[in-house]
Amino acid sequence: MHLREHIMAMGRAFLLAFAASASAVGIVTMGEVMVAGQGSPPAVFTAQQATAGKAAYAKNCASCHSPDLSGNGEISALAGPAFMETWGPRTTKQFFDYISAAMPYGQPSLTTEAYTEISAFILQSNGAIAGESALTASTSVEIRGLAAAATLTPASH
Numbered sequence: 639m640h641l642r643e644h645i646m647a648m649g650r651a652f653l654l655a656f657a658a659s660a661s662a663v664g665i666v667t668m669g670e671v672m673v674a675g676q677g678s679p680p681a682v683f684t685a686q687q688a689t690a691g692k693a694a695y696a697k698n699c700a701s702c703h704s705p706d707l708s709g710n711g712e713i714s715a716l717a718g719p720a721f722m723e724t725w726g727p728r729t730t731k732q733f734f735d736y737i738s739a740a741m742p743y744g745q746p747s748l749t750t751e752a753y754t755e756i757s758a759f760i761l762q763s764n765g766a767i768a769g770e771s772a773l774t775a776s777t778s779v780e781i782r783g784l785a786a787a788a789t790l791t792p793a794s795h
């Protein structure tokens with residue numbers, strides 16, 4: 639059966655479209671983080687958003703990506719090294735735009751509020767910390783710059 643391969647190919651094509659514009663944005667954002675130089679990463683969502691996002695994830699995403707975000711067979715994990723490898727160089731806005739347009743798979747049907755909350759929960763699950771300001775549909779910060787300092791990769795290349 640070729641359906642699964644087709645699904646995988648579609649997912650990849652979608653991500654490639656984002657990847658093309660991601661690298662330039664990523665470099666600029668990393669520069670800002672370095673200039674800030676405070677040692678603690680920026681906080682771009684509130685604890686309330688992450689808590690609401692946890693419930694919305696359980697309801698709308700966990701059936702495929704697993705309740706603990708570890709993925710299922712060929713369906714990607716949404717936390718951990720594989721997630722960071724794919725999404726770390728991209729922005730919170732790119733992530734929000736992707737899930738808003740594509741998830742739940744084939745039925746992107748949730749509210750803007752739910753997508754921001756789910757984004758907050760997934761970011762938190764990847765080491766980002768909650769703070770004062772709420773995540774919005776236009777928040778655009780490099781994802782790997784949000785993780786705790788210990789997990790940051792050096793910016794040199």
Ligand code: HEC
Pocket residue numbers: 645646649653695698699700701702703712713714715716721724725736737741742743756
């Ligand atoms: C019906 C099953 C299903 C549901 C429900 C679902 N997804 Fe997916 N998701 C997929 C499939 C299939 C792919 C494409 C293959 C892949 O990359 O895992 C995918 C891909 C993704 C990706 C890209 C992963 C990567 O790193 O390449 C993200 C992010 C994502 N889903 C988030 C979500 C979120 C958030 C929800 C809930 C709002 C959700 N998904 C609900 C099946 C599902």
